[in-house]
Amino acid sequence: MEAHLLLMTLDDPAPSCATPVLVLWDLATLLYPTDEIDRRLHRDAAEQVLGRPCTPAPPATDLTDPELARRTLLRQGLSATQAGALLPAVLGRLAVCHRSRGLAPAQCRARPDTVAALRMATGATGAVHTVLTGTIRPNALLRLRASGLTGLVDTGAGAYGSDDCRWERLVSIAGRRAWARDGREPPMVVVTSRPRVAEQARTAGAKVIQIAGDGRHGQHGQRAGYRGLTLPDLRTAAEVLVELPMDEWSRNLVPPRSNAG
Structure with a gap:
């Protein structure tokens, strides 16, 4: 598909890697504003x-x-x-x-396409899906439960505001947690609608799927000044995550730098 070709051209291919891809969903992108x-x-x-x-x-x-x-x-x-x-x-x-x-639940609602997108994305093999959030962990878990998302992400694999105050460091912390569990530093994909989070995730060595939220970008995305794709909505992001085999993501994503921050 075109998105596959686009991804292959974004960066020079990295060596083949069997480590599961760590997909970090920005919690604020999944929920209505709080x-x-x-x-x-x-x-x-x-x-x-x-x-x-x-x-x-x-x-x-x-x-x-x-x-x-x-x-x-x-x-x-x-x-x-x-x-x-x-x-x-x-x-x-x-x-x-x-x-x-x-x-x-009325105070902490998932966006309309969140549940469908997560269910679709988590159906793909070779990836661990979790959250990236600036909210401290106890409160983030409360919000996941209130919005019905708890069973759709691995809450033990992400990074929370109680871990650090900087987004770049949070991405790196999530990578180190996965490394401690699986024995290897994982390639990482951050899904977010927020430019600041996207830029700092890129600095930490992650690939970024940015959700434009305004429908101006085509289904297959476009390059947007940082490594990754810009897509119109969460469902399209999930489709890309599913249709691009995870071993392809592993080969073409740059693992996070362990000395970030």
């Missing part, structure tokens, strides 16, 4: 740690939980040193706040 929920949770966590009313951080996108927690603390007038010292406590309270608030 930005306002996140800002309220971070405000609540900061209030519990500081013992006084707090103001939410200004709206921002693509932040990991550690980044948002730090911004929230700085918004309360703390110095950078004070915010850094309190960060572990705030992240710990963040999980407590999330559990106490609960999360109704």
